[in-house]
Amino acid sequence: MLLNPEKACLVLIDMQEKIFPKMNNSKALLNNTKDLLKIASFLKIPTILTEQGSKNLGSTLYDIRDVVSSSLTVDKTTFSAYRTEAFVNILEPYKNQGRNQIIIAGIEEHVCVLQTAFDLKDNGFIPFVAVDACSSREESSITYAEKRFVMNDIEMLTNEMIAFELLKDAKNPVFKDVLKVIK
Numbered sequence: 001m002l003l004n005p006e007k008a009c010l011v012l013i014d015m016q017e018k019i020f021p022k023m024n025n026s027k028a029l030l031n032n033t034k035d036l037l038k039i040a041s042f043l044k045i046p047t048i049l050t051e052q053g054s055k056n057l058g059s060t061l062y063d064i065r066d067v068v069s070s071s072l073t074v075d076k077t078t079f080s081a082y083r084t085e086a087f088v089n090i091l092e093p094y095k096n097q098g099r100n101q102i103i104i105a106g107i108e109e110h111v112c113v114l115q116t117a118f119d120l121k122d123n124g125f126i127p128f129v130a131v132d133a134c135s136s137r138e139e140s141s142i143t144y145a146e147k148r149f150v151m152n153d154i155e156m157l158t159n160e161m162i163a164f165e166l167l168k169d170a171k172n173p174v175f176k177d178v179l180k181v182i183k
Contacts, residue, residue: 001101001155003128003165009091009099010040010047012071012133013081013106013113017058023107023135024142030063032132032159036105037067038181039163042174046099047071048090050081052112079112082119091125101126103162105133110145117154132159 015033023029040047047068049060054075059065076084082091091102102125104117113134117127129149136142149156157165163182167175 001126003101003103003157003162005043005045005166005168007099008045008101008103008166009094010036010045010103010105011081011091011116012037012047012049012060012064013104013116014050014052014057014108015061015064015106016051016054017061019052019057019107020061022137024137024139025135029107029133029135030061032130033064033105034067035181036103036130036133036159036162037064039159039166039178040103041068042177042181043166045103045166046094048087049073050084050087050106050112051075052079053077080115080119081112082116082123095125100124101128103128103130103157105130107134108136108141109134110136110141114145114148117149118152121152121154127154128162129154129156130159130162131156 049071072090074087078084081087102120104127106113120127160182163178
């Protein structure tokens with residue numbers, strides 16, 4: 001199944017000040033996440049941010065917030081964002097509008113990203129994991145999370161795949177803007 005800009009939302013999981021520096025390949029992760037947010041912004045994809053216990057782990061990185069044109073932020077204690085009532089209350093109206101394709105990015109891939117993807121799938125959404133914009137502290141955790149995505153029929157896409165699927169056509173009015181981001 002291809003992504004559709006009229007059916008998609010972006011969920012960015014827990015890209016927070018205190019935990020982010022510990023992520024595997026954090027520099028590339030930050031750049032890829034910013035690129036994904038720019039792509040979503042150009043294509044007017046609604047974006048939801050989550051923060052895991054922000055009192056302890058801090059807020060979403062300034063470099064991320066600086067790129068997000070508008071978003072809603074949910075503070076959570078559950079590992080799966082979908083197990084937080086405030087998140088469900090934000091996401092369900094999008095589903096009712098036909099936005100059931102959820103692009104998921106963030107940290108940690110083997111915990112919060114994975115559990116959110118599984119719960120979204122179990123609740124009638126179609127999760128797409130943006131692997132360029134996901135990470136964990138340990139490489140092995142990333143590897144096993146991605147194996148579980150495959151075993152559970154959850155699609156994994158790169159930023160470039162996401163961009164071209166959402167654009168659909170080189171005649172798209174924001175094609176050149178998006179192309180500058182991914183090239």
